[in-house]
Amino acid sequence: MNAIDVVLPCLDEAAALPSVLAAMPAGYRPIVVDNGSDDGSPEVAAAHGAVVVAEPRRGYGAAVHRGLEAAGSEVVCVLDADGSLDPAVLPEFVERLRDGQADLVAGRRVPTSASAWPWHARAGNAVIAGLLRRRGLPVHDIAPIRVARRADLLALGVADRGFGYPLELLLRAAEAGWRVAEVPVDYRPRATGTTSKVSGSVLGTVRAVRDMAGVLR
Template sequence: MSTQSNSDGAPPLIDVVLPCLDEAAALPGVLAALPPGYRAIVVDNGSRDGSPEVAARHGALVVREPRRGYGAAVHAGLVAARTEIVCVLDADGSFDPGGLPILVAPVEAGTADLVVGRRRPVSAGVWPWHARAGTALVAALLRRRGVPVRDLSPIRAGRRAALLSLGVRDRAFGYPLELLIRAARAGWRIREIGVPYAPRAAGTRSKVSGSVRGTLRATRDFATVLRTVELPR
């Protein structure tokens, strides 16, 4: 797979993996907001709205992952990435890509191995109570085991080779939880930074927090991870 360059011909400094399922309405704005030197890898997970074509027209590298699931898309993006440090970001416009350098900085400086975002809703209703409550319960369990997080956010930064070496197996919504557990067990320095969490772009719908059904599906995946992956002691 060839590595795309930036508009000035320089190779990308940071690859940004964007799991994507029917995000055509959000992609133009998300891709345009990426900082200089950050290359988008849009991992299409079976979209029917033309998302891959929109992503390609706006300069992203498009990877197609036929196996459905958030974790499957993230893993495919990490495999396709070529930069030492990699970010993961939702493609629905709920996070500002311009804030990614804040997450990357501690990894670049060598003061953190994994930096994750803690969602800070910018307005009421952005993060429904059912999604927030489930996340809070799982995060509290992790903190009791020494994992310093209050969120299981889908925005993060780390070193590509190290992320792949953790051997995260979950290919569904349990991926962020398993990643944190395995990182903590490996002795990683995990840092959480607050990030604005805004309404997703018009014309898109959350696969998790947008409905009680989605939250229940994520809760099921979290429970599977907690049953099968040993927590840090």
């Protein structure tokens, strides 16, 4: 069976990458998309067996889209590179997709500790997920880890290149009639012991919610 590509958008994750890449299941090929790191992340990723591609335009969506372009497998996974999510769950996601249970299999985060997911980040996520449910999409999270067919993802035409990318993906998936399945996943503190660069601070959460609110508008 051909390897399944795993897109890992990356910005300054040199400390986390070794453990993340070591946990990758057999048959899964990590593609680390460097989004302008200053800490040697590309070199660390390459030294631990990952394919490394560069995306100079800053933004989560820009990095994910570049990874999808670089991927070659029929089914593609997307996962953060910070160690907060365990790559070992990916085979279950892929099995659900291939069994025809869904067109998009997404994770629903279950924090393993209070520090893993600060209150302001949980609150912002709950607001966005609630708005999605009002639009008929039965989700409780914004797909922090997801699996779908590469061609289908690209055909959705997601345009956001910032933090609004996951939300736009879900909205477009709903418009396209996709079946979305959520799977609970442990959400851990980042491998470095620090909080997320995006949602680890109130300012980061505000920026993310701002981008997502723009998508909803």
